Amino acid sequence: DVKVTQSSRYLVKRTGEKVFLECVQDMDHENMFWYRQDPGLGLRLIYFSYDVKMKEKGDIPEGYSVSREKKERFSLILESASTNQTSMYLCASSLSAGLYGYTFGSGTRLTVV
């Protein structure tokens, strides 16, 4: 089975800090995704990548950037963390989203204080 690993389950950061959320998948998937999940709002796409060094903005990219230097790793960067970025962050990967769906990581619960 494909495994998607997010480096931290829980993270507490201070306002203004630069935050890195790491995601690694082990099945050579082209496509990787970052979502944030908030109560009542469902999953909102932040950024996705369909190839190394390729990235596309999702629905809510403001305040975030991403990096994909290697196929297996997709990093989400909060340039200057703010309290409204407190959320659950989910990483996913896919060979072909339509055919196979996504495989999700376990999530990172980020709290910005």
Added chain:
Amino acid sequence: AQSVTQPDIHITVSEGASLELRCNYSYGATPYLFWYVQSPGQGLQLLLKYFSGDTLVQGIKGFEAEFKRSQSSFNLRKPSVHWSDAAEYFCAVGGLAGGATNKLIFGTGTLLAVQP
């Protein structure tokens, strides 16, 4: 516009009762449909998926879903709910487009509570 609607935000059922979670979609091409489940504090796990063929698909944990093209629906069902089924359920739709458009569209989720 492409979208997925889950009309029920929160549902409560008694243990042993049957369950149906509703999902309606709007998609311009042939839809590929998915149901995911999320236990508290966890990521999402794939329950089942529909590509083509038999419109009734079986998934893990005793769940099934029926694709009805005429109603643009893909409702999830379980004949007898267990307390461990309490979770949030997400419906999603995708297609065969490649590259930058290769992503799923999710509904906002239905939170299922199970009463003893």
